[in-house]
Each structure stands twice: as structure tokens, then as C-alpha cells.
Amino acid sequence: xxxxxxxxxxxxxxxxxxxxxxxxxxxxxxxxxxxxxxxxxxxxxxxxxxxxxxxxxxxxxxxxxxxxxxxxxxxxxxxxxxxxxxxxxxxxxxxxxxxxxxxxxxxxxxxxxxxxxxxxxxxxxxxxxxxxxx
Numbered sequence: 001x002x003x004x005x006x007x008x009x010x011x012x013x014x015x016x017x018x019x020x021x022x023x024x025x026x027x028x029x030x031x032x033x034x035x036x037x038x039x040x041x042x043x044x045x046x047x048x049x050x051x052x053x054x055x056x057x058x059x060x061x062x063x064x065x066x067x068x069x070x071x072x073x074x075x076x077x078x079x080x081x082x083x084x085x086x087x088x089x090x091x092x093x094x095x096x097x098x099x100x101x102x103x104x105x106x107x108x109x110x111x112x113x114x115x116x117x118x119x120x121x122x123x124x125x126x127x128x129x130x131x132x133x134x
Contacts, residue, residue, distance in 0.1 A: 003030055003046060004061050012062045017069050028074040029064035032111055033057065037124040053122045060118035067112035080107040 004026065006019050017025075034042060037057070046054055073079045085092060119125050 025065045025068045056118045060115040063114035
């Protein structure tokens with residue numbers, strides 16, 4: 001079962017993303033958030049969890065979908081395949097880095113930074129060792 005419906009998504013965003021795009025971006029965004037939250041909602045039922053934490057998780061999912069839609073890509077390679085420089089005749093354009101004037105050694109992350117705005121303080125980012133009984 002998906003974590004988020006299209007109707008919930010539309011209520012939480014101001015971006016104009018159609019249902020087909022949403023359905024295409026949701027699986028990868030969900031997989032990324034599962035990875036970042038150590039698959040918390042694979043082990044725990046989302047319907048039975050604290051409503052505030054569920055809301056924050058869904059807002060993080062919306063932020064990730066918006067990020068993918070903005071970039072037009074869902075993989076690290078697609079996001080970072082833009083050339084650092086290109087030339088056309090005597091005109092040269094460089095995509096300079098904030099950290100390095102040549103633009104090298106910097107890449108865009110696969111996970112949207114806005115995700116952390118929503119997940120911090122929820123406990124979903126906990127990276128300690130847990131005990132699980134099988």
C-alpha cells in the first residue's frame with residue numbers, strides 16, 4: 001500500500017504536478033524515505049503510528065516528489081549528468097560550484113534537503129542500534 005494518495009499529495013503541495021507524474025515519482029521517493037528512515041514503516045504500521053509523525057513523514061515524501069519533479073530525474077546519474085561547461089562558438093558557459101570555482105567535485109544529492117526539515121525530531125532518523133525480536 002502506498003504511503004500517500006494523490007488527493008493527500010494535492011492537499012499538501014502548491015506545485016502543479018499531475019497524477020501520472022505523481023504515480024511515477026512516488027515509488028522511488030518512497031524507497032528513498034524508507035532507506036533514510038531505516039524502513040521504519042516496513043516494520044511498523046503507518047495507520048497505527050502517532051498522527052504527527054505520520055504527517056511529517058508524508059510531508060517529507062511530498063518534498064521528495066517535488067524535488068524529483070523539479071529536476072526531471074529520479075536517479076543520481078540523471079540528476080548529475082549536466083556538463084560542467086559547454087561552448088558554442090566563442091561563447092562558453094560554466095556551471096560553477098558554490099565551493100569550487102571549477103565546478104568539479106560537487107554533485108546534487110539524490111535526497112532533497114527539505115526532507116530533513118520534516119523528519120528531524122520525529123525519531124525516524126535515529127541511526128543507533130536497535131533490538132528486534134524475530
